Amino acid sequence: MNRLLFVDTSPQNLAAYSMLFVNNANEWECRFVDSIKTAFDELSYSNFDMVVTDIKMPVLNGVPLLETIAQMYPDIIRVVLIPSLSADYPKHFVKYAHRMLVRPDSYEKLEVSVSRIFHLYKAIMRPQAIRFIDGLETVPSLPKVYGELVAELESPQPSVKKAGALVAADIGMSASILKMVNSAYFGLSEKVTSPEFAVSLLGLDIVQGLVLTAHLFSAFSSAETKLLQLETVVDHCLITGFLAKEIAKHENLPTPVVDALHISGILHDVGQLIFASHSPKLYRQVIDIATKENRPLFEIEQELFGATHSEIGAYLLGQWGLPESVIEFIAYHHTDETPDYINLELSILKAADFYSKKVLPKTEVNAADTSEKIFEKSEFLNSKKEEWGTVCVSAIQKSTMKI
Numbered sequence: 001m002n003r004l005l006f007v008d009t010s011p012q013n014l015a016a017y018s019m020l021f022v023n024n025a026n027e028w029e030c031r032f033v034d035s036i037k038t039a040f041d042e043l044s045y046s047n048f049d050m051v052v053t054d055i056k057m058p059v060l061n062g063v064p065l066l067e068t069i070a071q072m073y074p075d076i077i078r079v080v081l082i083p084s085l086s087a088d089y090p091k092h093f094v095k096y097a098h099r100m101l102v103r104p105d106s107y108e109k110l111e112v113s114v115s116r117i118f119h120l121y122k123a124i125m126r127p128q129a130i131r132f133i134d135g136l137e138t139v140p141s142l143p144k145v146y147g148e149l150v151a152e153l154e155s156p157q158p159s160v161k162k163a164g165a166l167v168a169a170d171i172g173m174s175a176s177i178l179k180m181v182n183s184a185y186f187g188l189s190e191k192v193t194s195p196e197f198a199v200s201l202l203g204l205d206i207v208q209g210l211v212l213t214a215h216l217f218s219a220f221s222s223a224e225t226k227l228l229q230l231e232t233v234v235d236h237c238l239i240t241g242f243l244a245k246e247i248a249k250h251e252n253l254p255t256p257v258v259d260a261l262h263i264s265g266i267l268h269d270v271g272q273l274i275f276a277s278h279s280p281k282l283y284r285q286v287i288d289i290a291t292k293e294n295r296p297l298f299e300i301e302q303e304l305f306g307a308t309h310s311e312i313g314a315y316l317l318g319q320w321g322l323p324e325s326v327i328e329f330i331a332y333h334h335t336d337e338t339p340d341y342i343n344l345e346l347s348i349l350k351a352a353d354f355y356s357k358k359v360l361p362k363t364e365v366n367a368a369d370t371s372e373k374i375f376e377k378s379e380f381l382n383s384k385k386e387e388w389g390t391v392c393v394s395a396i397q398k399s400t401m402k403i
C-alpha cells in the first residue's frame, strides 16, 4: 500500500483530492490535511511515501513545510503544485521539492501525474541520485527567460516577435542559441542571425529546449569545454532531437508528442553536463575509463558517482517543472525496463540516440554510451531497426547537414 499525504488550504481542492485514487484503493491510501500542523501530526503518526502540497502553504515558525519534511523525512517523495512555470513562486522551494508540478487543468490529470511521478521515483530515481543533486552547493536554477517564454507560449496569441525579443534581451543566451541553431545539425539552409528568426524557424517550444541547454552549457569555461569535449555532447543532443522528431513524424504521432520527443532529444544527456560542471576531473575519468574499456558512460558514472546522467538530468528537469513526458523519456533512456504507456516514444528516443552516434564523427565522448545492444534488449525496437534507420539516413540526406 502506498501512502500519500495531500496538503492544501483550499477546502474545494481537498474535497476534490479525496475523490482521487478511490478506484485504486488497494494500491493507495491517502490523507488530506489543510494545515501544516495537521500535516506534521499525520507524519508523526505513520509513514508516508509521498507528500503533495500546494505552493502557497503558509510557513510554520518561519520555515516552509517542505524544508522541514526534507530534513526530518528525507525519503518521502516531495511534490509541489505550482500554477504555471511562469508564475512568480518562491524559488527556494526548488531545493526542497523533488518535483515541481504545474497544476493540471483537471483533477483526473492530477491523479495520473501523481501516480506517474510516484512510479518514476520508485523505479528510477534512486536515493544516491537525489543525494547527489541535493549535495551540490549550487544547483543551476531555471533560467528566467524560460519562464517568460512559457508565459508567451501560454498567452492567448503567442507572438514569435515577442518571444524572440525575450531571448535577444539576454545577450549571452542569444549568442549561445544562435551558435547552436547555426550548427550543422539543425539542417537549416539559411544562416540565422536573430533570435526572432530562430524562434520563427524552429518554434517556440524547441527554442525553450535550447534555452535550457545553453543555460547549463554556460556554466563551463572554454578550457573545461575542450577538456571534456562538451561541444560534442551538445551536437549529439541536437542531432538526437532532430532524428527523434523525424522518426516520430514517420510514425504519425500527434504534434505535441513529436515536439516532446524533439525537446527530450535535445535535453536527454544534460545530466552529463551537470556531472561535468560539478566534478570536471572525475568526469574526465568517467570518459577515459568508458573509452578504454569500451563501456557505456552511464555504467562508469554509476561506479564513480553512484548515479547516472539519465537520473541526474531527469531529476533536475523535474525540479524545474518540465513536462512529465519529457522527464520520463530522459529518466528511462538508458534503462532496459520501459513502462508500457511510453514504449513507442521511448523506443524512438533510444533509436535516435543510437543513430545520432552513427552519423557523428567518432569521438571518445560519444563512442560507447549507446550501443547496438539496445536492439537486442527490446523485440519492438529490433523490429523497427531497419525502418527507422532508413528514416534517419534519409532525413539527414534531405537536410543540409554537413556531417
Ligand SMILES: [Fe+2]
Residues within 6 Å of the ligand: 268, 269, 309, 310, 333, 334, 369
Ligand atoms: Fe545518455
Ligand SMILES: [Fe+2]
Residues within 6 Å of the ligand: 236, 240, 268, 269, 353, 369, 370
Ligand atoms: Fe545520448
